[in-house]
Amino acid sequence: EPEVTQTPSHQVTQMGQEVILRCVPISNHLYFYWYRQILGQKVEFLVSFYNNEISEKSEIFDDQFSVERPDGSNFTLKIRSTKLEDSAMYFCASRTDRNTGELFFGEGSRLTVL
Amino acid sequence: AQKVTQAQTEISVVEKEDVTLDCVYETRDTTYYLFWYKQPPSGELVFLIRRNSFDEQNEISGRYSWNFQKSTSSFNFTITASQVVDSAVYFCALSGDTNAGKSTFGDGTTLTVKP
Numbered sequence: 001e002p003e004v005t006q007t008p009s010h011q012v013t014q015m016g017q018e019v020i021l022r023c024v025p026i027s028n029h030l031y032f033y034w035y036r037q038i039l040g041q042k043v044e045f046l047v048s049f050y051n052n053e054i055s056e057k058s059e060i061f062d063d064q065f066s067v068e069r070p071d072g073s074n075f076t077l078k079i080r081s082t083k084l085e086d087s088a089m090y091f092c093a094s095r096t097d098r099n100t101g102e103l104f105f106g107e108g109s110r111l112t113v114l
Numbered sequence: 115a116q117k118v119t120q121a122q123t124e125i126s127v128v129e130k131e132d133v134t135l136d137c138v139y140e141t142r143d144t145t146y147y148l149f150w151y152k153q154p155p156s157g158e159l160v161f162l163i164r165r166n167s168f169d170e171q172n173e174i175s176g177r178y179s180w181n182f183q184k185s186t187s188s189f190n191f192t193i194t195a196s197q198v199v200d201s202a203v204y205f206c207a208l209s210g211d212t213n214a215g216k217s218t219f220g221d222g223t224t225l226t227v228k229p
Contacts, residue, residue: 048216
């Protein structure tokens with residue numbers, strides 16, 4: 001069964017460092033998302049991406065964050081200068097249709113900022 | 115604006131009991147989609163079900179059933195004869211037509227099933 005894959009599964013970084021989280025969505029999906037879940041809290045929307053551009057972003061997704069799809073398969077989330085409060089599980093997701101299809105989530109990348 | 119409320123933060127039951135997880139939503143969209151996801155202790159998010167706003171039929175899948183009531187804006191999830199493996203955090207989510215497919219999640223309900 002096709003799946004969304006994410007790397008790394010866990011990354012530890014120092015505050016102020018740049019981090020790139022990588023995702024390979026399911027190949028025939030058109031819509032891509034990043035969500036964040038701080039430990040023990042709800043799943044929060046960060047950004048949606050379609051047709052090689054951001055469709056919508058949340059207040060969390062400030063100038064420190066960026067996304068791109070550099071090669072037609074990978075979908076990356078970059079945090080330019082990490083803060084302690086960026087420590088969370090980051091989930092990549094993809095779907096075929098904008099609303100009707102289920103979100104297929106990757107297993108998540110746990111980011112720990114020290 | 116969209117909002118999903120899961121009023122039950124934690125529920126604890128004994129194996130074989132039935133349990134219902136509540137979900138109430140708010141949206142201005144006339145067409146919208148409701149989802150339930152399970153997050154076991156391992157952390158991944160597992161899709162359970164999707165419901166369209168124009169389809170109010172209830173659904174049963176094995177021990178799981180879902181009751182969608184548009185009149186009360188609720189989409190409740192019942193597990194019959196619960197098992198220890200059902201222990202997880204369960205999230206209700208909502209997606210509407212007027213956003214870019216973004217799903218808004220509730221805060222989640224932590225279900226603990228004791229043997």
